[in-house]
Amino acid sequence: MTTQLDLLDAIDEKKKAGYVCQCCGQFVKMYSRPFLSSMALVLIAIYKSGKTDFFHVERFLKNLNRGDLRGDFHKARFWGLLEKKIELRADNSPRNGFYKITGRGILFVEGKLSIPERVLIFDNKFMGYEGKEVTILDVLGKKFDYSELMKK
Numbered sequence: 001m002t003t004q005l006d007l008l009d010a011i012d013e014k015k016k017a018g019y020v021c022q023c024c025g026q027f028v029k030m031y032s033r034p035f036l037s038s039m040a041l042v043l044i045a046i047y048k049s050g051k052t053d054f055f056h057v058e059r060f061l062k063n064l065n066r067g068d069l070r071g072d073f074h075k076a077r078f079w080g081l082l083e084k085k086i087e088l089r090a091d092n093s094p095r096n097g098f099y100k101i102t103g104r105g106i107l108f109v110e111g112k113l114s115i116p117e118r119v120l121i122f123d124n125k126f127m128g129y130e131g132k133e134v135t136i137l138d139v140l141g142k143k144f145d146y147s148e149l150m151k152k
Contacts, residue, residue, distance in 0.1 A: 035134065
C-alpha cells in the first residue's frame with residue numbers, strides 16, 4: 001500500500017531530478033545553489049558604500065563598473081543577507097531591483113557570521129539549506145559552475 005509519506009518522498013525525488021509540469025508544460029526542478037564569491041563581492045561593495053536603506057543594486061554596480069557581479073547577488077536574500085523591497089512597479093511586476101543589506105549581511109561581511117553553504121530553491125522559493133557552514137573567506141573565490149548546478 002502506498003502512503004501519503006511515500007507520495008511526498010516521490011514528489012521530492014522528482015523535484016530534485018527535475019520534471020515537466022503536467023499542468024503548464026514548464027520544466028521545473030529544485031536547485032541547490034551555493035553561495036558564490038560574486039554574491040560576497042556585492043555584499044562587500046554595499047557594506048563599504050555605507051548604504052543602509054533600500055537602493056537599486058544593479059545601477060549601483062553599474063556605477064562601480066562592476067556590472068559583471070549582477071547575476072546572482074539577489075539570491076543572498078535566501079540566506080537573510082539582503083532584503084528585497086516589496087513594492088510593485090507600474091506594470092505590477094515585483095521586480096523592482098531595490099535591496100538593502102541586513103544585519104546578518106553586515107555580520108557576514110565582517111566575518112562574524114557563518115551561513116549554510118547551499119540553499120535549495122524550487123520555483124524561486126526557499127525550500128531549505130544543505131551543506132556545511134561557511135564564512136565569507138570560504139566563499140571568496142567560489143565561481144559559478146553550470147554543470148554542478150544542473151547535475152542530477
